[in-house]
Amino acid sequence: MTAAASRPGRRVSMADVARLAGVSSQTVSRVSTGHPAVVDSTRRQVLDAMAELGYRPNSAARALKRGEFRTLGVILFTLATTGNSRTVEAIATHAAHEGYAITLIPVAVPTQDGVLGAFTRLGELAVDGIIVIMEVHLLDAANLTLPPGVQVVVVDSDAGDRYPVVDTDQADGARQAVRHLLGLGHRTVWHVTGPAESFSSERRANAWREVLADAGREIPPIERGDWSAESGYRAGLRLAGDPSCTAVFAANDQMALGVLRAMAERGRKVPDEVSVAGFDDIPDAGSYLPPLTTVHQDFAEVGRRCVEALLRQIRHEPVDAGTVLVPTTLIPRASTAPPPAR
């Protein structure tokens, strides 16, 4: 039944199906695309012939004819961060739901050349639109090579004036975390920030500074990390040495994990002596020692909105240029508490 020896080499085409079913290839096409104007008996014949020959449509030919690929490109630096992989997963799922496939373009080196190269490759790829998941200020150069006719949506950037941007409300999340710590009675809040090139990092740091300034608190020197737990650990060791430091807001959960470890090693009890808050709410955060107070990001929603915005552009429906902000929520757990009485 599934046998059907096709001629060697060549794949089964509509013409083959048409021959076997005794119809024209246009009728096969109509069946294949679900066109209504085909009588049931004919449709059945065609479907049987398709099954017998193991026909599957050639998407290259289809794309050539239709002028669209039904594929979205995702350009990013790495899948290694929780945020990126979760966002990509959401994008892929939602795109699949809309009948689109996802092509992944990793950019190995976050240099302008790297980005340019990726965009060139994307230009040659079979892609109707591009989602850029980028944390660094590298869109300017890349912008020039953006292939015309390809739509773009950006995650985590400040390109809102040029492209639609979808992002977590970084600033509000950071504000919630810092206010939470101040609300517990801490005099001020130390901050472990991410890499300098990162927009997210910058926005979280700005919001932290702003809340402290608004409250008239002292703004301690900022500690810089690179998102990794290891870098958080190093920052944590420095902070642990400062007895006046009673509250730390880390720009992501992994650096917060490093801070927790540093505090533990230096014998500074969390949360009794020092409070620690993170950002992201990665699945493990609730299992840290102690379970981490953090800001929850809805990566799935970010992915969904990206796809939505991009498809709207592709379909030439009205799109609000500018930034869509996905709200964040503070998740209080056991790593924050009032400062020690003195």
Add this chain to the structure above:
Amino acid sequence: MTAAASRPGRRVSMADVARLAGVSSQTVSRVSTGHPAVVDSTRRQVLDAMAELGYRPNSAARALKRGEFRTLGVILFTLATTGNSRTVEAIATHAAHEGYAITLIPVAVPTQDGVLGAFTRLGELAVDGIIVIMEVHLLDAANLTLPPGVQVVVVDSDAGDRYPVVDTDQADGARQAVRHLLGLGHRTVWHVTGPAESFSSERRANAWREVLADAGREIPPIERGDWSAESGYRAGLRLAGDPSCTAVFAANDQMALGVLRAMAERGRKVPDEVSVAGFDDIPDAGSYLPPLTTVHQDFAEVGRRCVEALLRQIRHEPVDAGTVLVPTTLIPRASTAPPPAR
């Protein structure tokens, strides 16, 4: 310079470039594909014309003509696990290096229907080969619909008799961990395993049981988790209640994290009273409290080998059917120590 008003609607094609450059479109094609038989002056003219018009090749037409898409499909259940996202990243990077793009096909529900659906979609997609990253026993049904002419490589499965399989040497890694614990003097080792459908989980558990049996040790009842830290925590609470339990091997780092938390909450000191080992060596593992002894997996190598094996198949070069095992290494850290003296 970059202006160049093309006719409305239609994209720039080779014919347009040819017209502007005053050559035939075949010459444009030759320049585009890097064919050597083009004189420098002509090549320059063509390149200038391309730049002026903003020409980019139509990959659909190219794929149709060449009969290959230069794209690999990756089918998986989720990107949420460290192993999967790291593997996918390595696949994407290595594939890009070989001039191939990656199309991501998430299968929402790990049912037979889900897998079948994904393969059907993949069949219609522009893909020269497929990498299946699957943890469950669902290939049998899917097998039937595997589009002919599409090559397949499988990660983390026992399908080695049917497809080439690339995987981490799960069994050896687990053996190293268990032997390490026994070597420290523990009478036996408890095990927190992953979900029942997972091959990795099964192999790690089997190796654990085998080492204990070979050493003539008692085999404690197995604790089942679902890879999450939360499930590890629940298992850890049960183990913490058993004073005879001095060594725990968790099937991944996240569950180990949960075990660490449970032990801490129950006041059982790690590693003085209880040793805990994990599997994966995720980047955070070195920052757990205490830093986790675990088995390092080389996801990058797995991804690389996958792409290599798949491309060999696609190019009809000889491939060893069967399983390629990527070695693992035990990383001793601070979560394991000799059992308490009694």
Add this chain to the structure above:
DNA sequence: CGGGGTGATGTTTACGTTAACATCGCGGTG
């Protein structure tokens, strides 16, 4: 000085699909 090559470029055609138009047959209506 002519024949035979060689290398650059042009022409033709086919890849598989689908839009647009053409055809055909049948039932209803004035």
Add this chain to the structure above:
DNA sequence: CACCGCGATGTTAACGTAAACATCACCCCG
């Protein structure tokens, strides 16, 4: 009963590219 209209199906052409073959100019060598 002739004509119209409509629904089902067939025919033609085009999407953009690249392989195969054709052509042409030029150079080398006998």
